[in-house]
Amino acid sequence: MTDDPVRRTPLPGVLEPAGRTIGAEERAAVLRVLDSAVLCSTFGGEARALEAEMAELYGREAVACSSGTAALHLAVAAVGFDPGDEVITTPISDFGTVAPILAQNGVPVFADVDPVTGNLDPAAVEAAITPRTRAIIVVHLFGAAADVVALRSIADRHGLMLIEDCAQAWLGTTAGGELLGTFGDIACFSLQQYKHITAGDGGLAITASSEVATRMRLFMDKGWDRSGGRVHLMLGLNYRMTELVAAVARAQLAKVADVVKRRRESAEQLVSALGGSVVPALGGAARPGGGGSAGGALAGVALPSLAGHAFWLFPLIVAGDNHVWADGLIAEGVPASAGYLDRTLYANPVFSGPVYGTSRYPLEGREYPPGLCPNAERLIDQTLVVLPWNEAYTETDVDDIARAIRKANPDG
Ligand SMILES: Cc1ncc(COP(=O)(O)O)c(C=O)c1O
Structure with missing residues (x-):
């Protein structure tokens, strides 16, 4: 902390x-x-x-x-x-x-x-x-x-x-x-x-x-x-x-319907509090979704597109190390998780060992090696940070989350 x-x-x-x-x-x-x-x-x-x-x-x-x-x-x-x-x-x-x-x-x-x-x-x-x-x-x-x-x-x-x-x-x-x-x-x-x-x-x-x-x-x-x-x-x-x-x-x-509406409203508040952002690590691709870069845009972070999003979680794509980011947010009192998963689904033991008893059926001859889905692995290991999202967040809560993100930003 x-x-x-x-x-x-x-x-x-x-x-x-x-x-x-x-x-x-x-x-x-x-x-x-x-x-x-x-x-x-x-x-x-x-x-x-x-x-x-x-x-x-x-x-x-x-x-x-x-x-x-x-x-x-x-x-x-x-x-x-x-x-x-x-x-x-x-x-x-x-x-x-x-x-x-x-x-x-x-x-x-x-x-x-x-x-x-x-x-x-x-x-x-x-x-x-x-x-x-x-x-x-x-x-x-x-x-x-x-x-x-x-x-x-x-x-x-x-x-x-x-x-x-x-x-x-x-x-x-x-x-x-x-x-x-x-x-x-x-x-x-x-x-x-x-x-x-x-x-x-x-x-x-x-x-x-x-x-x-x-x-x-x-x-x-x-x-x-x-x-x-x-x-x-x-x-x-x-x-x-x-x-x-x-x-x-x-x-x-x-x-x-009300739950989703409230989650969308608070997500919109966070996106506008953070301004426009681009992801240098992704070749400077424009951040998905609206918002300009005026008003102190946050470098090195991509925010989710608001259009149609139901905001179960609020994902950030970061240019730096997602574990450093998540630790920084947690230190600021905002829960966060690097990568959402520890590993891709296929990296779980069930895909390399037996499935039924001692049998690998129906996966005999199938391999799920590291590198199978490089974009997914990069998201989990390096670029994805997820914030829990909740319909009960107040404007003050969202302001705090925005301030924590700015403070935790290793590129900031
Ligand atoms: C995308 C997705 N699919 C499937 C499930 C499985 O749902 P349940 O936990 O209700 O079995 C979950 C959640 O747990 C999920 O997030």
Whole structure:
């Protein structure tokens, strides 16, 4: 801690009431379910009501389940690929993006990302397509739109399913204002503790296809269609959302638009407090997004584009060492993390060792060496710093964050 840190009191965070929108509505929801004595969604109405409300919000059929990872598993299972088939995805995401591919005996193939946004580079995706590719899973990292228009067209040209992982991108849009989650054949959302809205854990998968929705619903409930007898139409697990979770999720869903709006407003305040910036390390590329360079622009930092961003986290791309940056911010009392991940997804032991028991199936003969996705590795190891973001941040909080960034800037 420096002698006189910018920030002495902690910013509101997701592990305390001040940093969550959990209140009277969620309390009433929990009691409503408890008083009904029906806690399983097979027999109650909360999960089905949540699905209807999500369907209304996104204009797609929705299936509720137990986590974001489960939602992605429903999606991957609904693709219906054969063991050993390939799914192209990003090396920068939560493990929940890739675990379902392996769980369905598929092979994750990692394509590199854009060096500034960390989102999948469509050219790298197209170059990774082989005769065994069946789907693409795109993540809207930190809430910023990946290039879903290009990815949709690649998927269509090659006959692939496109799955959008919107776990970090509730109500995010493209720069043109089109809702993320409406480009993919399926889109998946998370209600985990750290997300924009939460029920502790929980997930939702949406689709415009009633056939895909049926497959996801069956996979969510042991392949059991429940219309008559105990008939299991396909392999499925128990990924049902409980009624308690669904009731809380309904109350949270009603708040998501306001949560995203407030996060956008405070992010806009931070961007304007920091002025325009360029990234010398990236060849002086103009900072994505608006803002001029007047008023003390910060050297050596790229700020995210505001357009459509849902601001799950606030990413900075720095020209210096991201660990020095993060340590400097933490010393000023502002939480920060260098790289978001410790390593790319493919650098995790599961990609070099056995997957099932002592078997490496379905990854035999597959290698995921260092240098596979250089842009992703550079972001994690050198250039990316992420700040937790929160709908409860006040103007004073954001002023403090801006001052801490200026003070922590090793180039400043
Ligand atoms: C991009 C992304 N995908 C998937 C997941 C998995 O979601 P969950 O933790 O709800 O299983 C998360 C978050 O944890 C995530 O951030």
